[in-house]
Amino acid sequence: MNKFSLTLIKKLYNKKTPEEIxxxxxxxxxxxxxxxxxxxxxxxxxYHHYLTYIFLFMLTIAISIILILLPIIYECILLKKSELITYIVREGDSLLTIATLCMPGCxxxxxxxxxxxxxxxxxxIYIGEKILVPSKY
Structure with a gap:
């Protein structure tokens, strides 16, 4: 594998959730x-049916690209369907608990x-810090 391939693979897996991986x-x-x-x-x-295989290959590549782009589409839809509210961080809060509290079901x-x-x-994040959070309400 060349250096470009390794860099591309690292970018694919960098900062991804277990579901995305x-x-x-x-x-x-x-x-x-x-x-x-x-x-x-x-x-x-x-080589009798090579055009069929080329079509299947292109279709598989397209589906794979769509699957990889789904998290970006998810973020865009989430931002459009919700409003940003100011949330003041309390003791015991983490980004996960805030995300679960403000966007249940996501x-x-x-x-x-x-x-x-x-x-x-x-x-x-620190107690008393004001952050913008997407909210369904």
Whole structure:
């Protein structure tokens, strides 16, 4: 593998939730299985149906890209359907508890990452700190 491939793989897995990593692994494994099946079948059938396989390959790539982009789409929809409120951090609060409190029913890991991104939080949150939080209400 060259240096570009390793950098791309690191970017794919960097700062992802366990659900996102599972989705990426599933997409990559599906592409691998499809490609290995295409290669084996092409050797057996002397390239009779290669256009069908090219179409399947393109379709698999498109679905994989969509699966990888879903978290970004989730954040955009979440921001459009909710309003930002000012939340004052209390004792015992973490970004996950705040995300669960303000956006019940949503993925708290992604919502916490969105709160971190909106407020440019690089480290800890402190008691009394005012942060902007998306809220359904």
């Amino acid at each position: 599972h989705t990426i692994n599933t997409a990559l494994f599906s592409i691998f299985l499809l490609e290995s099946g295409i290669i084996c079948d092409c050797f057996k059938s002397k 993925n708290p890991w992604r919502t916490a990452r969105l709160i971190r991104k909106i407020n440019n939080i690089n480290s800890f």
